[in-house]
Amino acid sequence: MRMVDLIEKKRDGHELSTEEIRFIVSGYTKGEIADYQMSSFLMAVFFQDMSERERADLTMAMAESGDQIDLSAIEGIKVDKHSTGGVGDTTTLVLGPLVAACGVPVAKMSGRGLGHTGGTIDKLEAIDGFHVELSTNDFIRQVNEHKLAVIGQSGNLTPADKKMYSLRDVTATVNSIPLIASSIMSKKIAAGADAIVLDVKTGEGAFMKTEEDAKKLAHAMVGIGNATGRKTMAIISDMSQPLGFAIGNALEVKEAIETLQGKGPEDLTELCLVLGSQMVVVGGKAKTLEEARAMLEDVIKDGSALEAFRQLIEDQGGNPAVVDDLSLLPQAKFVTELPAKQDGYISFMEADEIGTAAMVLGAGRATKDSVIDLSVGLVLHKKVGDFVKKGEALATIYSNTQDLAECQEMLYNSIEYSNEPVEAIQLVSALIT
Ligand code: URA
Ligand code: CA
Numbered sequence: 001m002r003m004v005d006l007i008e009k010k011r012d013g014h015e016l017s018t019e020e021i022r023f024i025v026s027g028y029t030k031g032e033i034a035d036y037q038m039s040s041f042l043m044a045v046f047f048q049d050m051s052e053r054e055r056a057d058l059t060m061a062m063a064e065s066g067d068q069i070d071l072s073a074i075e076g077i078k079v080d081k082h083s084t085g086g087v088g089d090t091t092t093l094v095l096g097p098l099v100a101a102c103g104v105p106v107a108k109m110s111g112r113g114l115g116h117t118g119g120t121i122d123k124l125e126a127i128d129g130f131h132v133e134l135s136t137n138d139f140i141r142q143v144n145e146h147k148l149a150v151i152g153q154s155g156n157l158t159p160a161d162k163k164m165y166s167l168r169d170v171t172a173t174v175n176s177i178p179l180i181a182s183s184i185m186s187k188k189i190a191a192g193a194d195a196i197v198l199d200v201k202t203g204e205g206a207f208m209k210t211e212e213d214a215k216k217l218a219h220a221m222v223g224i225g226n227a228t229g230r231k232t233m234a235i236i237s238d239m240s241q242p243l244g245f246a247i248g249n250a251l252e253v254k255e256a257i258e259t260l261q262g263k264g265p266e267d268l269t270e271l272c273l274v275l276g277s278q279m280v281v282v283g284g285k286a287k288t289l290e291e292a293r294a295m296l297e298d299v300i301k302d303g304s305a306l307e308a309f310r311q312l313i314e315d316q317g318g319n320p321a322v323v324d325d326l327s328l329l330p331q332a333k334f335v336t337e338l339p340a341k342q343d344g345y346i347s348f349m350e351a352d353e354i355g356t357a358a359m360v361l362g363a364g365r366a367t368k369d370s371v372i373d374l375s376v377g378l379v380l381h382k383k384v385g386d387f388v389k390k391g392e393a394l395a396t397i398y399s400n401t402q403d404l405a406e407c408q409e410m411l412y413n414s415i416e417y418s419n420e421p422v423e424a425i426q427l428v429s430a431l432i433t
Pocket of ligand 1: 184
C-alpha cells in the first residue's frame with residue numbers, strides 16, 4: 001500500500017477500506033508516514049467526509065494505537081461521560097457520585113489539563129489529602145466495592161490521536177466532524193468505556209458554534225458508538241454562559257457538594273439530571289430516561305449521592321469531613337464584590353472571557369508548568385435574563401492578591417445589557433439517543 005494512493009482515493013471522494021485506514025493510522029503513529037502526507041490526507045477528509053463505517057474504523061485504529069485500559073474485572077457496564085468544553089463545568093464532580101449511588105460503576109480516568117480552571121483531578125485535590133495515585137488493582141477493587149474511583153491518566157493512550165491532533169491544530173483541520181468524533185470516541189474506548197454519554201456544547205467558544213453542527217457531531221459520535229458496540233447517547237447543551245455559579249477549583253468542589261445535597265444552582269442541577277439519566281440508562285440500571293431521573297432525584301433526596309462522594313473522599317485519602325464543613329476547603333485571603341456599573345437586563349455573558357478572568361487569578365493553567373491556586377476564582381450572582389441594579393454585585397472575586405484590575409476589567413467586558421427583558425437561555429436543546 002502507498003500513502004499517496006490513499007490520499008488520492010479520499011481526495012476523489014471514495015471510501016477507504018478497514019485495512020487502508022489501519023495502514024494510515026499505524027503508519028503515521030510509527031513515523032513511517034510523513035507529516036506532509038498525513039496533513040494532506042486530513043484535509044481530504046475535511047472536504048470529503050467519511051462514511052459511518054470509515055469513522056468507526058478510524059476510531060478503533062486510533063483506540064488501538066497505544067495502551068488500552070482493561071476494566072473487564074469490574075462488574076457491570078462501565079459508563080463514561082465526556083463534555084466537549086465548558087467553563088466552570090462542575091458536572092463530572094457531581095455525576096460520579098450521583099450515578100454511582102444508582103449502582104452504575106464509574107471508573108473515571110481524569111486529567112489536569114490546561115484551561116480556565118484545573119481538571120477534575122486538580123479540583124478533587126482541593127480536598128485535603130485526596131490523591132489519585134491508585135494501583136490498577138486498588139482502582140478496580142474500589143469500583144467493585146463502592147462503584148466510584150478516580151485515577152490520574154497513566155500509560156500511553158491513543159498516541160495516534162495526540163499526533164494527529166497536533167497536526168490538525170496547525171493545518172486548519174480541527175473543525176471536521178469525522179475527525180473530532182473519532183478523536184473523542186477513541187480516547188473513551190481506549191480508557192475502557194463500555195457505554196458513553198456525550199455533552200456536546202454549542203455557542204460562542206464551543207467547537208460547534210451552531211446547533212445544527214453540534215447535532216451533526218453528536219450523531220456522528222452516537223453512530224461510532226453503535227458501530228463499535230458501545231451504547232452511546234448525547235445531549236446538546238449551551239455553553240455561551242458559564243454553567244453554575246462557581247469557577248475555580250475549591251469553589252467548584254463546594255458547588256458540587258451543594259448540588260449533591262440538592263441545594264445547587266438550577267442549571268448545573270438540571271444538566272446533571274439530564275446527563276445522569278442517560279448514564280443510568282446506558283449503564284443498564286433503568287429502562288427509560290424518566291425512570292432514571294426519578295432514581296437520581298431519590299438519591300439526592302435521601303442523601304446517598306452525597307454519601308457516595310464522602311466514600312470516594314475517604315477511599316482516596318481525603319478528609320471526608322469536608323462534605324459537612326465546607327470551610328475545610330482552601331480559602332482565599334480576599335473576598336471582593338464586583339458591583340454593576342449600570343441598571344439593565346443581562347443579555348450576554350461571554351463564558352470564555354469569564355473563564356479567563358478566573359485564570360488570571362490563578363485558578364487555571366496558562367501553560368502546562370503553571371501552578372494552580374486551588375482557593376481562588378469567581379462566584380457569579382447573575383445569569384443571562386436576570387435584571388441587575390447599578391451597584392448590585394454581579395460576582396464575588398476570591399483572590400490572594402488585591403490587584404484585581406485585570407480580572408475586573410475582563411469581567412466587565414464580558415457582560416452586555418439590554419433595557420428590554422431578555423429570555424433566559426435554554427440549557428439543553430436536544431437529546432440524541
Ligand atoms: N476534542 C478532542 O478530543 N478532539 C478533537 O478533535 C476536538 C476536540
Ligand atoms: Ca460551575
